[in-house]
Amino acid sequence: MPLSEPEKIEKIVVPTFAAASRSAPLLLQGVSITTVLDSSDQDDCAMFQVAGQVDLVWGTDYIRGPKFSLFELGHLSLYDIGWYLAGANLSDIAAMGAAPIGLVSVVRYPKNMDDESFKLVLEGIRDGCSYCGTNNVGGDIGSAERLILSASALGAVERGCALTRTGAKVGQLLVLTGHTGLAGAAMKAATSGRAAVTDTEAFRLSLKKWKHVEPRFGHARVLARYARHVGACLDTSDGLVGAIEEIAKRSRVGISVQESMVPVHPAVTELAEFLDSDVSTIVFGDSVDFELLFTVDEEVVGEVTTALQEKELECFVIGRIEHDSGLRFIRTDGSTSAMPGVAWRH
């Protein structure tokens, strides 16, 4: 018999989220943000003290979670979708160049869900937050006809240093923080119905993008320091081509991408071969890798790259903002074509 809701809150929710969220205030240049009330207080709201000039960023994401094909097929656990909830929400904060203040999460559970399972979801949320150096500070626990997961993330960034989706300028370089296509390849492999492909090391590697979403706060906070040289920035949650199209549309610019400069993970190449798919279609397509794509002035790109490398963070210059409208994909053989891949939602 699962615990009642008040018992769940007391015996599972509060202990799981009882992190040291109050001990370390978030310190930005000229501003401190201190958590005063968190999950353990179970008040009407979480609370923070803010002192100084700061820009706050705030978003929300529902995740399909238990309706993910990869969950239904048994490749993701309840812990994984808890982590995903935190990661997907926090990635929006990273995409603004901000540091995370915290997460509030909605976990509505089916009445017959055992407490161990419920706890796994919460532990995933906790560890997803913890990976980003933040904490789940509140939320809404209750029952529903199925597991329903939604959350909201809050972040802070030095005044005027937030990175938005607009502002790409002609001549700026287009930079990506990591490999894309892994998440999409994992999905494609799992739903292919071919058991052999999900037994590969390449699949296990690709699946990590779903199991442990890693918002790019390391990159984000370096980029915020270069905010006046950064144009547009967003995460690749709708896929790489979706992010490229978004930048072009928002800033009314053209973009050229060099095939030879786009990083391709060996696992994607291997899975593409297995699945008889085109590698570029996977790398550019609907793949929720939560990398950041940004534009930056050419004269500082070396400095930014060095600053990232000092923190052992990689980045890849993959193209350039062009005066002529339209998207151009310049193939390794020198030919030009339309951008490969199809964005999520198209």
Place this chain on the structure above:
Amino acid sequence: MPLSEPEKIEKIVVPTFAAASRSAPLLLQGVSITTVLDSSDQDDCAMFQVAGQVDLVWGTDYIRGPKFSLFELGHLSLYDIGWYLAGANLSDIAAMGAAPIGLVSVVRYPKNMDDESFKLVLEGIRDGCSYCGTNNVGGDIGSAERLILSASALGAVERGCALTRTGAKVGQLLVLTGHTGLAGAAMKAATSGRAAVTDTEAFRLSLKKWKHVEPRFGHARVLARYARHVGACLDTSDGLVGAIEEIAKRSRVGISVQESMVPVHPAVTELAEFLDSDVSTIVFGDSVDFELLFTVDEEVVGEVTTALQEKELECFVIGRIEHDSGLRFIRTDGSTSAMPGVAWRH
């Protein structure tokens, strides 16, 4: 054929939420909060500029919405549950004594939902926010197997003036901002299966508590001015007896309530009679009226009442914080009994 998701965002979401959210910064004593990015920007996050010393409060609530019995029975519209989503979330901000900064909302719709219905939900959210002088500044629009509604609200309050659920002191008076039991009476009437009762004016009046949730910001902001004299404060979203029990438990105090001082709305009396129910059980029971219940030093209660009356806001002293533990309900005839009603979730 309903619009695609990008079209929905462009043609319904952005125009519906295109309020004047950026024109009027929220001004508290010594601090201004200005919305910089809102729904119309469709960026990764909404954004605010904060300047000064401020406490931020932040919560989230999922609502059953389309699974409400009153919705399933046809007494609530899609517009109403949109408003309820905003109201329930913003009420948590009011319960902290704060002013609302904004709302972000998750509206996941079934693929076959027509655009007019989708728009009604958003208009309800918009008007629920607008009633509180705030705006929906962002969110997550997408599809799901059924209509899923969740949101998060953010608020600001002068440093040190937030009202929490703890801190009730012996000798303080217990005060309620309005009538409770109306929402519960409406629910009881609708689910009684007796058509005659839902044809009454009393039912229509009670139903308003569900159709137009009215977070008590007027009261909240007056109470924040008296923060050092206010002990505990919370909203009655779990019912009046639930709120009373919560105060007693949090502050480890006893509470006595005078039956003769508890306001009873004539509509509740009428519906109780119709339904052959006990009035007090309805007034104290599981009823989501979103009133505030707070404790306040006896020496300022007159001043607080006057300050509220100046804004045409009512309040009712219903009891007192006692040294002896336990809850005592003092009946009109002088006898003492256990508190009537059963809280939500018990």
